[in-house]
Amino acid sequence: MKMTDLIAQKRDGGVLSTEEIQWMIQGFTEGSIPDYQMSAMCMAILLKGMDDREVLDLTTAMVNSGEVLDLSPIEGIKADKHSTGGVGDKTSLVLCPMVAACGLKIAKMSGRGLGHTGGTIDKLESFPGFSTELTEEQFFENVNRHGIAIMGQTADLAPADKKLYALRDVTGTVPSIPLIVSSIMSKKLASGSDVIVLDVKCGDGAFMKTLEGAEELADNLTRIGRLAGKKCAALITDMDQPLGWTVGNALEVKEALAVLRGEDPEGDLMLLCMSLGSLLLMEAGYADSYGEADAILREAVESGRALDKLAELVKAQGGDERAVYDPELLPRAPVTCEVPSTETGYVSRIHAEAVGLVSMGLGGGRAKKEDPIDPAVGVVLHKKLGDAVTKGESLATLHAASEDSAAEAAEKLRQCFEFSAVPVEKPPFIKKIL
Ligand code: URA
Secondary structure (H helix, E strand, O other): OOHHHHHHHHHOOOOOOHHHHHHHHHHHHHOOOOHHHHHHHHHHHHHHOOOHHHHHHHHHHHHOOOOOOOOOOOOOOEEEEEEOOOOOOOHHHHHHHHHHOOOOEEEEEEOOOEOOEOOHHHHHOOOOOOOOOOOHHHHHHHHHHHOEEEEEOOOOOOHHHHHHHHHHHOOOOOOOHHHHHHHHHHHHHHOOOOEEEEEEEEOOOOOEOOHHHHHHHHHHHHHHHHHOOOEEEEEEEEOOOOOOOEEOHHHHHHHHHHHHOOOOOOOHHHHHHHHHHHHHHHHOOOOOOHHHHHHHHHHHHHOOHHHHHHHHHHHHOOOOOHHHHOHHHOOOOOEEEEEEOOOOEEEEEEOHHHHHHHHHHHHHOOOOOOOOOOOOOEEEEOOOOOOEEOOOOEEEEEEEOOHHHHHHHHHHHHOOEEEEOOOOOOOOOEEEEO
16 A cells, blocks of 8 residues: 555545555554655645545544553443533542542543643642542542543654654644544543433633534544444533633532532533533433433432542542542742733623633643643633622632733733623523433
């Protein structure tokens, strides 16, 4: 086989065979196919697309480029969740203990944050002592014993995707549905769970800015997941403002703890966790309807079992579980500063991505993979889209490491808000269920 032939074939709208896709991904991973040829192929795929069989073959080839976790030593149904990434997204901190408290097994690999979006691993590390560096044996043992374990993604999980994503990032080929789907699903399939729910974010702070784009992505993700033999469902949710009230690692943990205590039951975070949790319970056969799933999840929260499950996870991974019941033990920033509104009216926009960048500028996120982060800093919002506000009222509280960084962030945060003199309708949070 010659890579130049395959590139020309795709460029001219042709279809690649299973063997051709396997050969190409193997060659690219091993280094026999150079970056410039793979870049040309990515651009041809972006322009000409792929059919479902090709996307499934590409996904499978990327799964087989590295280690595939065999979760069969874990008894029961293994569930996983993926979010396409947003600002203030602390969903896993609430959802995972919630469904684990209902009997589903959570054997989850998570990532760190980069840029304006955060990562579950960084948030969990706000618990003093918490470690996500588990051996495979510890990981399995913890899931069997506690029903839940969360570890950092190993380097050997879908290595072809890591290499390909880095190439796409510098060649203008990230926004291709077949490439995004194979990238996301290769990591999910290699992680070995039986049931997968996908939270596809849509809006200003998301990877997919429009509902049409998010629908196309969600539809393709679930279809390929099902073709690969998984139980799979997806939600499309709003990311035109940050999720919940906080952005920043320890602050997000505090909010997740409050939601697990049953506070803010009508908030978007709880709504999202109940919806994703219901889809997981139904796909796993633990509930026949939303009503039934909702009741099971509510009982787990109201009885305190979901919060206790998080404490069990934190303790099992070396963290101080007392902080689950006493959030004052979590890292706290030395400086706090209010950001007053300059107008009276209604909040008409909160630029989610820009809020994420404010938190990053305070030290809560990374510009580069190797940057350290400050778990204590970030933003607590007091107003969300559609809320009435009077001039001088606080829009948000900043948590900062110094007066200087707080002052700089305050100016930037003020610019994240827009106002209207007339009432603004609150946007629906859940846009679609697939
Ligand atoms: N997230 C991924 O993991 N891969 C993509 O291609 C895009 C978003």
